[in-house]
Amino acid sequence: MKLRQLVYFNTVIRHGFNISEAAKALFTSQPGVSRQLQELADELGVELFQHQGKRLVGLTAVGKEIDGLAALILHEVPRIRDVADAHASGQRGDLVVVASRHVAATKRHEAIIGLRKEMPALEVRICEEEPRYAAGMLRAGEAHLGVLAEPTERHGDLIDLPIDEWRLRVAPHDHALCAANEITLEILAPYSLCSDARTAVSRQIIAEAFRQKGIPDPIDFSLGSSMSILQYVEEGAGVGSIGAAAFKPAEHPGLCKIDVSHLFRPLKTGVVLPRKARPPRYLYRFLRTLDPSLDTTIIEEARAAR
Structure with a gap:
């Protein structure tokens, strides 16, 4: 079941079961609306609408129950977006950095302080671990990035952005x-x-x-x-x-x-990120403070490379 199917289902009901009007409201075609409704009914295994010929004239008993639940779900969608936006922008959320002790400590401190000044609600945690343990934390999603001393192991699911510390x-x-x-x-x-x-x-x-x-x-x-x-x-x-x-x-x-x-x-420091994870926007700000060469383009190119 897709959120889009519930949106189409709800929109058809709000437009008096008129698929043509619903299609206009959704900026799509009538066949597109009909297809989404049929796929929803097929997936649920029940008939949602009452029909007179090809026209929809009302909801079945189960359709009415599902309409109530769908309305509740769609009512929460803006809140879901608000939560996601707040975390992505740094208004809420956390940043977990796993780091080798002594490595880029001053730059890390400056980057954290700068980020907290911009985003006071952001929780930042530093975990000090050896590189071999840090890799496991990054893979498991327990940390957003690593700042590690000369990581020697190379993993396809992690990217390593080297910076020098003199x-x-x-x-x-x-x-x-x-x-x-x-x-x-x-x-x-x-x-x-x-x-x-x-x-x-x-x-x-x-x-x-x-x-x-x-x-x-x-x-x-x-x-x-x-x-x-x-x-x-x-x-x-x-x-x-x-x-x-x-x-x-x-x-x-x-x-x-x-x-x-x-x-x-120089001490070779590796900034290590999970390749497939979607970094929150504030992570890019943290990395730019850590090292100005780590801009968005460099990071995205490294994530895409193999």
């Missing part, structure tokens, strides 16, 4: 590294380093670069967030390694930033 070093302004003309791994090695937890991919990238040079990595402090790293550096614990987006000079006037992009590869 890391930098921060140190107090009076630190020797702030005055150095050239930064090498050998120059960095003697100084204690505050970095992410041992399991974080960003931490592994640092260790990998030093290992390839045969130099022990200088990481002495493994911390849970960029904010903690910055706090330790400000208190003189060492040099910090954070994502470039996490450092706001105005908020940390006592620190200088040190470009090390020539020494360490």
Whole structure:
């Protein structure tokens, strides 16, 4: 049974069982109306109308009962549309993001705050999971998107939109590294380093670069967030390694930033979406804030590609 069939059924009744008038009201043909009514009767297995020859003259007993139910259903259709529109626009609804810890944390925070300012009724939840578990949540519809550290598995039912996150070093302004003309791994090695937890991919990238040079990595402090790293550096614990987006000079006037992009590869972040799910409109706003390159065209092309 289709909603259109109930609309045609109801419209014919409201126009005094005149199929010609009903067809005009529906902007369709008389045969089209007759076909929809016949398909509805065939599917229900009952006769809905009383006939005099080819003319409809009234409703059967069961037709009257179905008319009452159909009217109730059609009365709720605008409310259904209102609910759908409210969720699609972000006036209501939720956004669930499954993310790897440490990955694009500052950008995620900024995107969430910006979205909530635009849409205060929107509920946003962040679930921190490893990529292998995150994929299962996305498939099951438990999350709208993933922001994951270098997802290695490729799945036909998920799309992966890569973005790069560059890391930098921060140190107090009076630190020797702030005055150095050239930064090498050998120059960095003697100084204690505050970095992410041992399991974080960003931490592994640092260790990998030093290992390839045969130099022990200088990481002495493994911390849970960029904010903690910055706090330790400000208190003189060492040099910090954070994502470039996490450092706001105005908020940390006592620190200088040190470009090390020539020494360490960027952290590859995957923005992962279910291929077949219809994203709510506010998801596109969130992604544009996360990375301006993720516009609607890029996302839709990725969803359509195989």
